[in-house]
Amino acid sequence: MSDTIPSTNSDGSPAAKPLHVPIKRRSFFMYAGATAGATALVLAGCSKEESTNPAPGLVNVGPTGANDLGVLNYAYALEQLEAAFYTQVKEGAYYKALGATSAEKQILDDLQYHEVAHREFFKAALGSNAIRALEPEFGNIDFGVREGAAGGKLGVLQAAKAFEDLGVAAYNGAGKFIQNPLNLLLAGKIVSVEARHASLIRDLLAEGTFVADDVVQVTTGGPIVAGGPSSATPTGLERSKSPAEVVAIANTFLKEGSKLDVSGLV
Amino acid sequence: MNILNLLSDIEKVDPEVFDRLDSRRRVFQHLSGLGGKLAAAAVPLALGAVLNKAYAGATATQASVLEVLNYALLLEHLEANFYNLGMVNTSITGGLSANNVKALNTIRADENNHVIFLRGVISAAPFSSTPVNPAVSDFDYTGAQGGARAALFPDVLSNAATFLAVAQALEDTGVRAYKGSATDLMANKTVLEAALNIHSVEARHAARLRTMRRGGALTDRASLVAAVPGSASTSPKSWVTGRDANGPAPGKTDAVYGPGTPATGTAATIFFPAEDNLTQASANIATLLNSAAIAGLTSPNATLAASEAFDEPLDMATVKAIARNFVRTGTPTFALLS
Structure with a gap:
């Protein structure tokens, strides 16, 4: 079952408008009749009759299963992006030139394993409720260099930093949408590993920047939650991002037809 | 609906x-x-x-949001005091590279800011409560609990390597503590997200401490040093591999990477397995990784990677027991952690 709009017109030509994978509560209703099967996450559902007639007033935050499908698919989308990135890194000239026992090879290998583990976990857990495999667009990344020139393409480590920091900010900003504590706990198990990744990648680029003011309130204040109340002084808090802020960045790394719509996550 | x-x-x-x-x-x-x-x-x-x-509240008595905030505040005081005491000691800073001193001072600033932030949250509406306020003298980072027993880390505030080892244990505990209590904060979404925004910073700190221990206290580019496979105690990765061979001081730091209470459960309950857990919501992550057929990834390494890819939570009682190692018996702080 797919919840995506076809990426081409009926004659096979590319569709004119940007196409989005809807990650929102309504997609739940499209699946509500499907058997959960081996789904491991706690995805309590609604009855079949409502699946054909979603109430228009219920597109935002809703009860347990309904919303968690949206937010879990949001996480699945980001993990797909990260896993695809590190898999492509390993095909690139920069990685291939690394020494067999170098720290960076060890680190990039681990990061690929971890992100593939996250992706495969969500894929298995969501089962038939999962969004489709997304197609990445990495044209802005030069897989042949560690760091790109200013204003040019991102090097491998710069892109890794962007993805890891984005992942942390995204999980932190999405926790409040999770209705079931078991799913919040699962997200928590993953986000701290993303933060460990971000810490080390940042240090590889500039030692001692594992936390810096662009991602954590180290020297200046700001919103303590995405779009929420602000502190005038630094709090030592991560600068979390709302789903809308996250997809504005993530969509630049996804092909047309694979771009994300998180308007249901509000 | x-x-x-x-x-x-x-x-x-x-x-x-x-x-x-x-x-x-x-x-x-x-x-x-x-x-x-x-x-x-x-x-x-x-x-x-x-x-x-x-x-x-499915598997344990649910803590109130205010209770969790005060618990988090105690842990932040434990961490902040630790760096406040250690980083003014030249016998420690003299044993660290310039970048490592800078990193530890950044962590120190973050932890002190966490203290200030949490005190502010507890004092303000809707809680309007008086935050716990442990005295600096309530803490004993040697692990002797103020003389109640032999010290676990006698040179913790004078030896850079010991200081880093205890710091790693404290930060890894902090990550597990926030993760384990996040579900008790769901009633207040702002507090929940703020706590998550501390949780990830603790994880960044923990990773950096591991990087420094792997690279060496006097190494300025610690991140460029590879981990020695099979030596997780002395050469940890920036993430937790299995139980990390029981942590930086085996025999003393085992609980930081071990199970909480309850240690087992079903996919429908909240439980607190050790860091070497491979099963997430009924899915065996090592099996999934093997099925993904990644070139060069052997089955034993897939098992290690599967444990690394997910950090595990700890329950409040287990975290308090770990924290009590660094608190003098008979103090108000010890009572709050009991």
Whole structure:
């Protein structure tokens, strides 16, 4: 079952408008009749009759299963992006030139394993409720260099930093949408590993920047939650991002037809 | 949205849902208490709140948001004091590279800012409460609990390597503590997200401390030093591999990477396995990784990677027991952690 709009017109030509994978509560209703099967996450559902007639007033935050499908698919989308990135890194000239026992090879290998583990976990857990495999667009990344020139393409480590920091900010900003504590706990198990990744990648680029003011309130204040109340002084808090802020960045790394719509996550 | 259908379907997944909710009658009393005044669209929100409360208390007594905030504050004081004491000691800073001193001072600033932030949250509405305020002298980072027993880390505030080892244990504990208590904060979304925003910073700190221990206290580019496979105690990766061979000081730091209480459960309950756990919500992550057929990834390494890819939570009682190692017996702080 797919919840995506076809990426081409009926004659096979590319569709004119940007196409989005809807990650929102309504997609739940499209699946509500499907058997959960081996789904491991706690995805309590609604009855079949409502699946054909979603109430228009219920597109935002809703009860347990309904919303968690949206937010879990949001996480699945980001993990797909990260896993695809590190898999492509390993095909690139920069990685291939690394020494067999170098720290960076060890680190990039681990990061690929971890992100593939996250992706495969969500894929298995969501089962038939999962969004489709997304197609990445990495044209802005030069897989042949560690760091790109200013204003040019991102090097491998710069892109890794962007993805890891984005992942942390995204999980932190999405926790409040999770209705079931078991799913919040699962997200928590993953986000701290993303933060460990971000810490080390940042240090590889500039030692001692594992936390810096662009991602954590180290020297200046700001919103303590995405779009929420602000502190005038630094709090030592991560600068979390709302789903809308996250997809504005993530969509630049996804092909047309694979771009994300998180308007249901509000 | 038909609430009866929803509960009925949840019951298929979780047969005990009605027990968790105390009784059907109480749920519907709760909802009818809101009834009429709320638009239909608001009912699922209310129900979500009921379910959160029910599930969050599924396996342990649910802590109140204020209780968790004070618990987090105690842990932040434990960390902040540690860096405040250590980083003014030249016998420690003299044993560290320039970048490592800078990193530890950044961590110190973050932890002190966490203290200030949490004190502010507890003092402000809706809590308007007086935050716990442990005295610096309540803490004893040697692990001797103020002389109640032999020291675990006698040179912790004078030896850079010991200082880093204890720091790693404290930060890794902090990550597990925030993770384990996040579900108790779901009733207040702002507090929840703020706590998550501390949780990830603790994880960044923990990773950096591991990087420094791997690279060496006097190494300026610690991140460029590879981990020695099979030597997780002395050469940890920036993430936790299995139980990390029981941590930086085996025999003393085992609990930081071990199981909490309860240690086991089903996919429908909250439990606190050790860091070498491979099963997430019924899925064996090592099996999934093997099935992904990544070139060069052997089965033993897939098992290690599967444990690394997920950090595990710890329950409040287990975290408090770890923290008590660094607190003098007979102090108010020791009592708060008991």
